[in-house]
Amino acid sequence: MINFQIDYADGAHPDILAALMKANQIQTEGYQTDEYCQLAKQSIQKHLNALESEIYFLVGGTQTNLTFISHALRPYQAVLSASTGHVATTETGAIEATGHKIIEIISQDGKISLKQLEQTYNNYDGFHKVEPKLLYVSNPTELGTLYSKKELEALFNFCHQHEMYLYLDGARLGSALAASSNTMKLSDYAKLTDAFYIGGTKNGALFGEALVINHPSLQHQFYLSMKQKGALLAKGRSLGIQFIELFRQNLYFTIGQEANEMAQLLKEGLKTLNFSFLVETETNQLFPILPNSLIDYLHQRFNFLIWQAYDDTHSVVRFITSYVTTKQDVYELLSAIIQFKEKNALH
């Protein structure tokens, strides 16, 4: 089976595993108090041009989201998220389990507009309703789309005018940074969010996410929240070693680049074959609309997700690529589609 289902199907990028191997015998303290973690933090702070930001390493995305959000909010405060947001859809109620409502803003393309934010915010007032306090956005979104710098700036300004936090889920930040239409530099994230995370798991790491907390008051006692949520890895060094390697040279960026290139190659191929898409994306996720018969055919040799029904005979699927996807993988998929079309004279 060729994998277009997940972008974390391998172990780790070979350079990362080599770095873990190299440091393996050296003994360090635990819980991110070791030197590797210190170096990784400094390296990220430098890349962000934000020496006052604090960096924390966690193991996974859901863990990062629930630990940070529950740390930031008072019991009566809520999260605003696109209806497509990871926290709203695929975390088994992780945020609610820490006591907080997620107010969903209906979104078709994974993004929230300033107007939507305003309208929703204004619906919440009085003691019968939760206080909206944290805006959750993902970049790229769960639909592979991107916020422009201007759009994110508008959301961030609204948040600060209304004493809300803006938190950005960067599970696939590497792909966002490498997208051809991208207008957000890594350092912009330190300026336009109160906190965000740099996803490692989906960008070549064995595991690990680097949470960047820019808002000073949210840094206070964050280690206690991490420990309490089971999110403070005992052998924290493994996280430090990996993020040193990801940011030592350009590895974090090239991994995102390589994933995007394969997706765009596939996109061009699908367009040539006249398929249309749920949304237009320039990152490593594609959402083409395919006939159900074709989907069944492809599933014999390719792993990929059926995203949602489109009509009685078509569905939206998700093809996802990573730095381990090869041109050969893409061509085999496109060939299989052509073969099927020819056999079935697909309109």
Next chain:
Amino acid sequence: MINFQIDYADGAHPDILAALMKANQIQTEGYQTDEYCQLAKQSIQKHLNALESEIYFLVGGTQTNLTFISHALRPYQAVLSASTGHVATTETGAIEATGHKIIEIISQDGKISLKQLEQTYNNYDGFHKVEPKLLYVSNPTELGTLYSKKELEALFNFCHQHEMYLYLDGARLGSALAASSNTMKLSDYAKLTDAFYIGGTKNGALFGEALVINHPSLQHQFYLSMKQKGALLAKGRSLGIQFIELFRQNLYFTIGQEANEMAQLLKEGLKTLNFSFLVETETNQLFPILPNSLIDYLHQRFNFLIWQAYDDTHSVVRFITSYVTTKQDVYELLSAIIQFKEKNALH
């Protein structure tokens, strides 16, 4: 600095890292649905002689404790634990954060006796009080002591007569299994607990704990609790690969053995030097009582924990060993003590 502070100061046992390396390029599905996890589960089930037990892999001990306990309990139910228990002392309120009271039973040696359990249990009745539902024990305990099979059997029988669960924290189970006085085989844990975990982090793994749920109704929907608590590693394969290696031959047991041997070597040395101990242990933790001046002296070259004050001039310290501790490390520590004694004519 020579480390007697933690038994997880290194990366991973070389064999484990080699196994990760070997499987690195192979692509698998995520979230423990891959083949490595399946094989690891089967291997553990076989070692336990318990094919009906379910095995789940988590990343750390606190995470395992909070995920399992919150899964097992109704909102009004509570945990019974020794006052020295990890969940009671060093998890930053992780269990309470999931909504459950921990009823602490005062313990000097880390263990709970049947009589203590009975007395405490009988204090809880009526709707003004929580319902004690889960007995938490560690083996070895946080003080390095061991339950005998007979003792654990008595606790387990009481639990089942009173519809309570017995859950055992095996963070250092490798050390327990290898202790000279040990009477509990690995397979006994499947018979005498409702759930327990086989600690990897403190026994050579890069990270990871294998939770074994023996009680069938507690297996139901446990993956949902894992995901909700951020405890379901996306690249779950890494856990499977490590536990395959730990149980492929005797690695899990020899790692525990090696740790114990170094501790016992150190214990004999300390006894020869006439030091006494807070408790008698045969595992990889020692709790000698040292003069504070000696402690200061040793801290210049050795890392170790001050456990508690003993009197105005002495403290209990914890020396902990692992498979990476060498005889050379032990001898250097003993030499330094002798040197200090000679210089200061310590009684």
Next chain:
Amino acid sequence: MINFQIDYADGAHPDILAALMKANQIQTEGYQTDEYCQLAKQSIQKHLNALESEIYFLVGGTQTNLTFISHALRPYQAVLSASTGHVATTETGAIEATGHKIIEIISQDGKISLKQLEQTYNNYDGFHKVEPKLLYVSNPTELGTLYSKKELEALFNFCHQHEMYLYLDGARLGSALAASSNTMKLSDYAKLTDAFYIGGTKNGALFGEALVINHPSLQHQFYLSMKQKGALLAKGRSLGIQFIELFRQNLYFTIGQEANEMAQLLKEGLKTLNFSFLVETETNQLFPILPNSLIDYLHQRFNFLIWQAYDDTHSVVRFITSYVTTKQDVYELLSAIIQFKEKNALH
């Protein structure tokens, strides 16, 4: 100001206050273990023709909802509710604060159809998503509409086929029972729900709701949940005394009847004046669409809620009546509207 804003603006029905007065000096045990509570429970069981159902008295609606729902659910389980449901809109995240997600089903008229329930339920599967376990419905709904017996039966059957609970919020059950189109007898609620509550606060009590738990396993240890949530009134007798009085003769039903009659009188008047309504209702809530200028005018002398904007110049308002609303109140409101229309020649 004449009140059309809330149906709990007074103290209590005079008969209820008289009953409290009469029993005042008699001393009883606390926490609903007294004889008044026992008598009230038996009386309600008899009215329900359900001697196996258990009755619990709580102080308010939000308290009842959060105590019952958190008692019924496992951490990974969720509530299904209409987007207009009280738990989803006006309880300040009370359910989420106990750890549970509310899955909202978009509703225009306050009701959920079987088809909607099926579609939403089928979207939830796999360990990335919560398990839908409890369907929350209100009768009458927050929009004053009613479920027919047939509709409720269909929802209940679906729930039981899928091992879900059906819980019904009867904050205004008195009004539902007295509605002209009503097809649900009080005893039907014991047959077609797993639990529901008979609202007192909005039907003449000084305070108090009678929660009826029909499903045996949900009765287990419910007093512990009540105590834990601060929902077990120390002087529980006051609840028993009030519900004895409400169900001694027909008081509970006549109070609902009187509220409905005033609403229907007002509805007829508004229809004669050619106003249209957001939804058609036969209970004590009306949702007419009024010009904003008229709303401003009426607000000088009448209290009532603006429900939502309708268009640039009109809004939906809510007029609510209770047993203390008089014909005189209704006529004054209608007169004021006529007066305004004449003055402004409203189209």
Next chain:
Amino acid sequence: MINFQIDYADGAHPDILAALMKANQIQTEGYQTDEYCQLAKQSIQKHLNALESEIYFLVGGTQTNLTFISHALRPYQAVLSASTGHVATTETGAIEATGHKIIEIISQDGKISLKQLEQTYNNYDGFHKVEPKLLYVSNPTELGTLYSKKELEALFNFCHQHEMYLYLDGARLGSALAASSNTMKLSDYAKLTDAFYIGGTKNGALFGEALVINHPSLQHQFYLSMKQKGALLAKGRSLGIQFIELFRQNLYFTIGQEANEMAQLLKEGLKTLNFSFLVETETNQLFPILPNSLIDYLHQRFNFLIWQAYDDTHSVVRFITSYVTTKQDVYELLSAIIQFKEKNALH
């Protein structure tokens, strides 16, 4: 049966019921936004000589404790309480259910000394442990003992030096204020706590507690926490009306006075009969040590609590009095004891 079991066995003080009756037909707004609540708040502020303190009315003690404490704390923060504290012993884990650990300080007499507070506080440091943030004390304590002004001042100063809150449970504050040895005026509570509550339920009200929040930042959004916890009574007026009456003249104080007098009368009688006590109290609770045979005999005609075993043949019991206890009740109890002693020649 004559009641020495609870001090809330009746309905309400007749003056309070009369006040509820008088206001019954007047319609008001809901949720404590009505004029009665405003007047009651002003009246209490005046009695406290603390116009900046905010007053909130809740229905019961456990509800008040859990709502306030969960409002005040961040997830990683904990409560310090005497091991005898109501939150630690008889609230079915209510505080833990909101996510917070209670650190218990062992107490024989219900009180915490400054030294104990210091020692316990100093044990909590580092990210493996919760942050002690709120000191919970009761006055009178659950054992009927009293803090002196000097003692409370010392605790409060420690709290503020260490950025902790001091919260005082005044379930029986009326009894404390009326005790002969009392050194705390009502207005002192506004100066020496961050928040406290004036108990109504156990001091003549039908129900209700007045929570006084002195610390400004803890007042912020407290109505949202009340609503979320189901603690915001819809017909909030009933609470206002009752507290107006309790503080209109001296009713709150005389009710406490009357309860104390009956307890002290009983105490003198018991002392004459040579019984000793677990603790010396001057409030409305007595904890004499009685032979078990006498306890059995008395239980035929008197309700009272067995507090704890004392030795094989004796137990500590609790006799509690209220404003409805009569001299006749006390004499009957003493007579019964004498009778028993004579019959059995008790030493």
